[in-house]
Amino acid sequence: MLRIEHLTKQYGEKKAVDDLSLHIKPGEIYGFIGHNGAGKTTTIKACCGILPFDSGEVYIGGKSIKESPLGCKSMLAYIPDNPDLYDFMTGIQYLNFVADIFGVSASRREELIHLYADTFELTEDLAQPISAYSHGMKQKLAIISALIHEPKLIIMDEPFVGLDPKASHLLKEIMRKICHEGGAIFFSTHVLEVAEKLCDQIAIIKGGRLIKSGTMEEVKGDESLESVFLELEENHG
């Protein structure tokens, strides 16, 4: 579903991402962990077509993000860690705007908006301007907007930041459901416990380079993900 091949992104002299290769298959929840400034967000933004990259390639559903950006983006949903939404819009206007861009039919969008807004308990706030939303509410709205066009691949940058425990639990349920139905999820997180329980595969990045990847069992074995992560951080220091 998402194939990253030898991705390199440089800022001046510094390589933010250095020859990174990953493969996320349909049905997988793929976790991406690393210290602050490791290159997680740069990798994610390059995959979403926000940032151009210096070399390598990113394929989504078999299509190149460079050669077929619109085709890739029509299959993709991106949820940033700090969603900047159109503050002057109401929640429902924003969702309809996103649905219009993706060409979601009126009946289908109504069905999905009701479903997810009820799930995340945001229904009563949809008529309010986004400027009145808390960070958590904006995060929920961004999640709903990502789900209403039924993407095949969801890329998330620290999606649990700002979500209350119930919303976090619901998001995990939705992630499992999407993958069970053939979708794929690629997300970065600092919450290793969540990654440990949720992910089928995991990749650890440091200084822009991939230092370990594989299934959860392959990466952590009998140890906790936290101890494996800390050990790898020390060894590759």
Place this chain on the structure above:
Amino acid sequence: MTLFKHEMKQSKLSLITWTASIGFLMATCVLLFPEMKGEMDSVSDMFASMGSFSAAFGMDRISFGSLDGFYAIECGNILGLGGAFFAAYCAVTILAKEEKDHTAEFLMTHPVSRVSIITEKLAAVLTQIVIMNVLTLAISIGSMYIVGEEIPWKNILLMHLAYFLMQLEIGGICFGISAFVRRGGIGIGLGIAVMMYFLNIVANISDKAEFVKYITPFGFSDGADIITNGEIDALMVCIGMALGIAGIIAAYIKYTKKDINP
């Protein structure tokens, strides 16, 4: 069309405010004309003899006592400057604001090409300029009917056409600037509009600077020249439109290649 509708919705309040303000001021001037008409002959003579001041605003070439002369000077300055500010304001922020407001990331991750973004935003700018001009023309004509003056259709329509073309030029140039800047665009846009206005004043005052009329869009939209000549200078309009189109082309070239900082 999604982005176009989004832009129009976002700009609704601004469009209403600018149109109402400019329309109100123009209507006020027209509605006051009958009261002032009786005194206009002496006022007109006085203004015509004020040397450079008269020349700067074209009052040495037209009569303040006729509706079209009065309109060219009073309403011309309102619609000229006000319209220029409006066109600059609409255009100079429309591309840059996505970076400034950090919503560029939203656009970049959705299946909307940069060319579509530019085209739909440009369409929104042009539509707003058209709407503002149609409504202010309607307000002016309506005011003239109310005061019962005979409407000098040719001169009024020529002036409004010239102001509209002037706004298109300024809008095109500022749209180009919008692709290059991330913030501070409003100051640049309004500054350009003011500079263009004063260039025309300089050209009116000094014979040696008359060539400047070919640079500033206020040159071909000068109400006094239009009434005196009975037409809009086609060469100036062509130069102006070429500059506006150059701004738009620059926007396309720059924005499609720009490393957008979300």
